[in-house]
Amino acid sequence: xxxxxxxLWFMINYVQPQNYLLQNTYxxxxxxxxxxxxxxxxxxxxxxxxxxxxxxxxxxxxxxxLSKGSSATQQSSQGQIVFRPQASQPQVTNADKFNRLLxxxxxxxxxxxxxxxxxATGNVVVSPYSVSSLLSLLQQGTSGTTQEELTRVLGMTPExxxxxxxxxxxxxxxxxxxxxxxxxxxVFVGEYFIINSDFQRIAQENFDSDITRVSFGxxxxxxxxxxxxxxxxxxxxxxxxxxxxxxxxxxxxxxxxAIYFKGLWEVPFRVxxxxxxxxxxxxxxxxxxxxxxxxxxxxxxVDQTAKAKVVILPFEGNQYSLMVILPSASDGIxxxxxxxxxxxxxxxxxxxxxxxxxxxxxxxxRGDTNLEIVLRNMGIATMFSSYAELNTLGTYQGYTPHISSxxxxxxxxxxxxxxxxxxxxxxxxxxxxxxxxxxxxxxDTPFIVVLWDTxxxxxxxxxxxxxxxQ
Numbered sequence: 001x002x003x004x005x006x007x008l009w010f011m012i013n014y015v016q017p018q019n020y021l022l023q024n025t026y027x028x029x030x031x032x033x034x035x036x037x038x039x040x041x042x043x044x045x046x047x048x049x050x051x052x053x054x055x056x057x058x059x060x061x062x063x064x065x066l067s068k069g070s071s072a073t074q075q076s077s078q079g080q081i082v083f084r085p086q087a088s089q090p091q092v093t094n095a096d097k098f099n100r101l102l103x104x105x106x107x108x109x110x111x112x113x114x115x116x117x118x119x120a121t122g123n124v125v126v127s128p129y130s131v132s133s134l135l136s137l138l139q140q141g142t143s144g145t146t147q148e149e150l151t152r153v154l155g156m157t158p159e160x161x162x163x164x165x166x167x168x169x170x171x172x173x174x175x176x177x178x179x180x181x182x183x184x185x186x187v188f189v190g191e192y193f194i195i196n197s198d199f200q201r202i203a204q205e206n207f208d209s210d211i212t213r214v215s216f217g218x219x220x221x222x223x224x225x226x227x228x229x230x231x232x233x234x235x236x237x238x239x240x241x242x243x244x245x246x247x248x249x250x251x252x253x254x255x256x257x258a259i260y261f262k263g264l265w266e267v268p269f270r271v272x273x274x275x276x277x278x279x280x281x282x283x284x285x286x287x288x289x290x291x292x293x294x295x296x297x298x299x300x301x302v303d304q305t306a307k308a309k310v311v312i313l314p315f316e317g318n319q320y321s322l323m324v325i326l327p328s329a330s331d332g333i334x335x336x337x338x339x340x341x342x343x344x345x346x347x348x349x350x351x352x353x354x355x356x357x358x359x360x361x362x363x364x365x366r367g368d369t370n371l372e373i374v375l376r377n378m379g380i381a382t383m384f385s386s387y388a389e390l391n392t393l394g395t396y397q398g399y400t401p402h403i404s405s406x407x408x409x410x411x412x413x414x415x416x417x418x419x420x421x422x423x424x425x426x427x428x429x430x431x432x433x434x435x436x437x438x439x440x441x442x443x444d445t446p447f448i449v450v451l452w453d454t455x456x457x458x459x460x461x462x463x464x465x466x467x468x469x470q
Contacts, residue, residue, distance in 0.1 A: 101164035102457045104155045105132045106342040109462045111153075113448075114337050115374050116367075121282075123365040123470055125412045125463035127259055129183070129453075131371070134257040136161040137185060137207050138383070138403075141199045141393035146382045153378050166206040168456060173208065178317035179263030181453070181460075184233040185209035188226055190216045190252040195394040216251040219244035226254060233258040246405065252396045261451065261460060263315035267296050279361055280445050281467055282332060289469045291359045291442075298358065300439050301351030306339060307331055310348045311356060311441045319455050322414075323348060324360060325448040326441070333446050333464055345450070349457060359442040363468035364413040371406035412449075412463050 109128025116124050132154065139150040139158050151157055156164070172183055185207050189195055195211065203209040212229070214222040223244040231239045237260060247254075269292040277291045299312040307328040314321045325348070327336035372384055382388055388402035443465075451461040 100156060100160065101168065102346070103342050104161075105129055105458050106345055107155060108132045108135075108153065109450075109459045110337075110340055110342060110345065111378055112374060113462050113464060114340075115377050116369055117334060117337060117464060119373070121466065123363075123367065123464060123466050125365045125367040125461065126369065126408060127461050128459045129461075130257045130259045131408065133165060133183070133185065133207065134255055135380075136165060137187075137203060137209060137257075138255060138390075140202045140206075141196065141390055142383070142388075143392055144389035145387075146389040149380045149382055153380055162202050162206040168458070169206075169208040171456070175319070175455070177319045179261065179315055179320050180235075181259075181261050181263075181320070182233060182235075183257070183259040185255070185257045186212055186226075186229055188212050188214050188222070188254040188256065189394070190214070190396065193252045193394055193396045196392050199393055214254075216247055217249050219247035219251075222247050222251075222254075226256065230256065230258055234260045235262075251404070252399075252401065253393065259460065261320070263317070263320055266314040266316045266318065267294065269294050274362070277359065277361075277442075278444060279468055280329065282446055287467065287469050290362045291444075292362060293357075293359050295355070295357050297353045298356040299349075299351045300354050300356050300441060301348065303344070303348070306336055306344070308336055309441060310351060311358060311439075312349070312351065313358075314454075319453070320460075321452050321454050323450040323452060324441075324443055325450070326443050326445065327447070329445045333448065333466075336448075345459075346457065349452070354439045356439040356441055359444070360414075361443060361465075361468035362414060363465055365463050365465060365470075366412075367408075367463075369408040371408045372403075375406060412451075412461060414449075 105128050108131060109126070112126045112128060112131060113124060116126065135150060136154060136156075136158075139147060139154065140162060142150060142158075147158065154161060169183070172181060175181070185203070187195075187200075187203055187209055189211065191213055200211055204211065210229075212225070214225050216222050223242050223246070226242050227240050230241045238258070241256070242254070273293040274290050275293065276288050278286050279289050280286055298314075300310060302309050307330075309326045310323060311326075312321050312323045325336070327333055375381075376384065383390065383403045384406075386402055390401040390403075393401060446464070446466045449461075449463050449465065450459050452458070453460055
């Protein structure tokens with residue numbers, strides 16, 4: 001079963017205006033990417049993940065100068081992480097904005113994983129979709145350098161992203177699927193905060209966001225209201241995202257995004273086929289854990305350049321899928337990530353089906369990430385300073401807003417069946433055949449998983465599994 005929920009929040013505080021001049025509103029030309037054909041994607045299993053944004057400590061990363069070119073961070077000869085934003089692209093029509101969104105979200109997800117991987121060892125899980133959607137919503141209320149930094153990282157202008165998210169949020173609301181996929185945003189604002197009417201309109205119409213008044217002067221009540229909303233949107237999988245200690249009278253806005261997914265495997269693993277086997281850690285140690293086993297026709301292939309094997313497991317209903325990427329044991333995940341781009345990752349979705357003998361460990365991975373550290377290393381820094389140009393979000397007694405914290409927590413769980421008790425009886429057991437399979441895939445060394453929205457080719461979650469027993 002795979003369970004995924006994600007919560008992301010930004011807290012906006014107000015400080016006394018600084019003695020400086022705000023730059024003029026930034027209106028970059030629409031840096032649109034060249035139209036690409038939609039990428040074919042897979043189906044669904046059971047998933048729900050919990051992602052929250054909380055503060056934490058991490059190893060300080062050295063930022064190299066931002067340069068235009070291929071997306072993704074890369075490792076320099078000195079071992080420093082260099083963020084590569086998306087290249088500027090020629091303009092395209094409005095009809096292409098949604099196709100561009102999948103490259104934007106994929107690029108952000110890859111960079112999140114690269115930077116977090118460089119900060120700490122162990123398992124990692126993040127939601128590219130949740131982080132991107134909240135950054136895109138926040139981008140709508142920015143100007144000047146703050147907007148320029150967000151636009152560079154997201155690879156799309158505020159106007160283009162607003163149009164793209166309008167389409168995808170409408171699709172999610174109207175989609176008829178066997179899997180449960182819920183995403184929601186809310187802008188919690190203080191009682192006396194005057195929200196910008198244009199920002200409110202875009203938040204509600206394009207991002208399907210709620211706007212909720214709370215009393216930050218009563219931090220206990222404000223935290224209760226925010227946590228209650230989060231719990232309702234994640235079907236109680238995440239019951240507490242924020243504490244009253246994180247709020248005070250200077251807080252005037254909290255932006256929250258939640259995503260929840262639960263699905264059943266299109267072809268469930270037989271519980272009786274699960275067996276103990278060895279998993280080899282990056283440090284050379286070996287652990288024994290449960291490996292699920294199946295033989296079935298699955299999308300699979302080998303990236304000869306990156307020296308990585310890929311298999312894709314569909315979820316029931318053919319609208320979501322889980323991609324498993326197994327780098328070579330000699331190169332490892334860090335080397336693989338150094339050369340991973342959005343185009344390369346999306347290309348894996350087009351691998352053909354082959355009869356595959358699959359062995360995959362069961363795992364539960366949890367991750368808490370201080371997004372401020374990560375976003376600063378991606379080139380988004382101004383919004384966390386007193387020079388943040390968030391004035392188009394709204395006003396509060398003439399004070400200038402800035403982001404005081406950005407926290408992200410996630411949980412990913414996977415096993416044989418999918419999640420709900422009913423699922424065990426909904427599918428017949430699939431017996432293992434005894435013919436020689438075309439492909440043998442055993443994930444017994446550290447690997448990467450990506451949960452895809454098959455219909456849109458958007459990556460909803462991405463995780464690194466260093467130790468499935470943790």
